[in-house]
Amino acid sequence: MTALSLKNVNKSFGSVHVLKDINLEVEEGEFVVFVGPSGCGKSTLLRVIAGLEDASSGDIHIGEDLVNLTPPAKRGIAMVFQSYALYPHLNVRNNMTLALKQAKRSKEVIDARVAEASRMLDLEQYLDRYPSELSGGQRQRVAIGRAIVRQPKLFLFDEPLSNLDAALRMNTRIEIANLHRQLDASMIYVTHDQTEAMTLADKIVVLRDGRVEQIGSPMELYNNPANQFVAGFLGAPSMNFIAADKITPGDLRTIGIRPEDLTISSDGPLSGQVTHVEHLGGDTNVIVTLEDQPMTLRLFGQHGVKIGETVGLAFDPAKSYLFDQNGQRVT
Incomplete structure (x- = not known):
């Protein structure tokens, strides 16, 4: 089943055409990475999917639902930001449970989901700590845990590792890959780092100047680039x-x-x-x-x-x- 479908999606800010006829399908359980240089439109595309920006034209389906006019909170998505976006006055447990409490979930459901997410992310010993008492990697795991407990139809990651040092980026990348395997969830991940794209993705979407240059598995794009831009962007060196x-x-x-x-x-x-x-x-x-x-x-x-x-x-x-x-x- 298709988790996400984009058909001829465009986005303009005034006279600036940022996204140009984007067509994409994400299957259930698929890990899709949007990659490209700064300014290519990848974060804007993620925000359009989330409903934080309106598409200027085109259709966005999440599952079988057309969501162009659906507010973000009702799209069945959970988003993990680069900045963590944790509430400093709430401890880890309350940061993770806030959305569930606002949705009036039962205490039993909330406790069970927090326990499971904490186990997956090795956060059990930090539940009573505040964000200021955590390392950058721990804060990012809390942000991911907050997304997990919502059990969304679609996870959206917006450059979640950019604020971490090199060693921590690699460790957290492995944790996200393992988490995807455990949850078998549909995930869309934005990065400018081609190494993250190559190591995490089932499918890579390469963007440039608001257009899709090529879509395929990491090895398909590495071995059979459609053009010089894709060939030069993927691969290190x-x-x-x-x-x-x-x-x-x-x-x-x-x-x-x-x-x-x-x-x-x-x-x-x-x-x-x-x-x-x-x-x-x-x-x-x-x-x-x-x-x-x-x-x-x-x-x-x-x-x-x-x-x-x-x-x-x-x-x-x-x-x-x-x-x-x-x-x-x-x-």
Whole structure:
């Protein structure tokens, strides 16, 4: 069954057209990530789904219900914000139960839901603490718990990990993935971080300038990007692009090569100077500059490449990508 359906959804703020003919279906139990650079419209799209912004045109269905005119509180959604949005004067238990009390749920139902959410999120020992007594990661878990107890039709996450440090982001990302498996719930997650998108999503929606560039599973988008924008956005380090005429004179197209598909070879078709080396232990990232064109290599293991060396570069054409002058994928 479809959990969410968007048909020709547009949103304008005055003369500024922010969302342009968005079409999307989210299946029940699916984890969908909206990803794209700042200003692409992903958070606005989430707010339109939530009802915090009105669509200028188009239809929004949650389950079988058309919800364009339905207020946020009655859409059957729960939203987790980047800022946590916890009430500082309420302890963890009361932050989690407030919406249920306002909905006049019984004490038995409230207690059971809080107990279950607290167990899932390892919050049982913090129920009597206040937000000021919690770490950033604990506050975010409380915000997620507050959403869980409502048992919504649809969970909406708006860049929930942006305020956390790198290690905590990874841990909380794992917790959200585990939570999705436990709840088997429909979730939509907004991020600008392609690593979060690749590691969490069943389906990724790549947005640019208010339009959907491509929809697919993480590996579908990584292996078969529709255009140069998607190819360059997904992957860390990002895909290298080089004018095809550096290899085939007169060719106006662009070649894309993943960093892991570039190798150092004395008889390679390209050559340049090593300008930067990142020793990561298990991997080594090497930046080689060809005239004014930096190229990134991702080498497995540890390597003794030195800054200032001139090296040749080789790649398997079968693993490269070709884009036309408009950035559309050719092969």
